[in-house]
Amino acid sequence: MVHIVGAGPGDPELITVKGQKLLSEADVVIYAGSLVNEEILKFCKPEAEIYNSAQMMFEEIMHVIAFAERAGKTTVRLHTGDPSIYGAVQEQMDAMTARGIEFDVTPGVSSFLAAAAALKQEYTVPGVTQTVIITRRGGRTPVPDSESLKKLAQHQTTLCIFLSVNLLPEIKQDLMSAGFKSSTPVAVVYRASWPGEEKVIKGRLDTIVKQVQEANIERTAMIVVGQCLNSENRQQSKLYSPKFSHMFRQARF
Ligand code: SAH
Helix, strand or coil: CEEEEECECCCHHHCCHHHHHHHHHCCEEEECCCCCCHHHHHHCCCCCEEEEHHHCCHHHHHHHHHHHHHCCCCEEEEECECCCCCCCCHHHHHHHHHCCCCEEEECCCCHHHHHHHHHCCCCCCCCCCCCEEEEECCCCCCCCHHHCHHHHHCCCCEEEEECCHHHHHHHHHHHHHCCCCCCCEEEEEECCCCCCCCEEEEEECCCHHHHHHHCCCCCCEEEEECHHHCHHHCCCCHHHCCCCCECCECCCC
């Protein structure tokens, strides 16, 4: 049996209870070493076989999994954050299905959520935006034309941009040409939740490139853009308003 597990964004305590249990029982662990905090491997059995997938090719990963299956062992495939977001996990699941290998998936806390926690920020602020777009900017790996940042930006939602902090100048250009004001708030969170390593940078479209350069941030960072970050926009949520009834409470006025 193979368990695909989301390791969470970095803080080893942000793995789920279920994920930790599966990790502590696994005979074989294959972790995405480029991003998973190795501290999390302390939950593994001392005799567990541990592989870093950053140094492996796809077929090698599948070989380790198939070999463990034949020996009747349990494997955990540990992905950073949540496996469903830029996890390169679909091809592995498809290959396991094709080879008749049984697997399940345990979700994890994605880094865009850890970034919100670091920023102490709600992404869906009432009266401002009720939508979050998770995306990346096309670089070495292309993004479909219909999903270019320029097009997505038209909606003025909260944007959480993965894998792109090295393309911040291009992102600024895209957003400016989509009509964003230079004063649009932007935040960059480096290594959200990693104990002792997290950095939070808050700025505007016209200041953020310099701020991020000065902080020496080149990778493992979340870019958040949108008016949700603008504290002048606040409106009270209807959820706790005395004028608003819902299933659990009657209006008082
Ligand atoms: N599956 C992961 C994302 C993997 S793609 C998840 O759900 O979070 C790798 C990208 O995720 C990085 O380039 C960066 O944009 C983001 N990322 C991963 N961990 C991060 C962290 N702790 N803080 C900020 N961004 C992070």
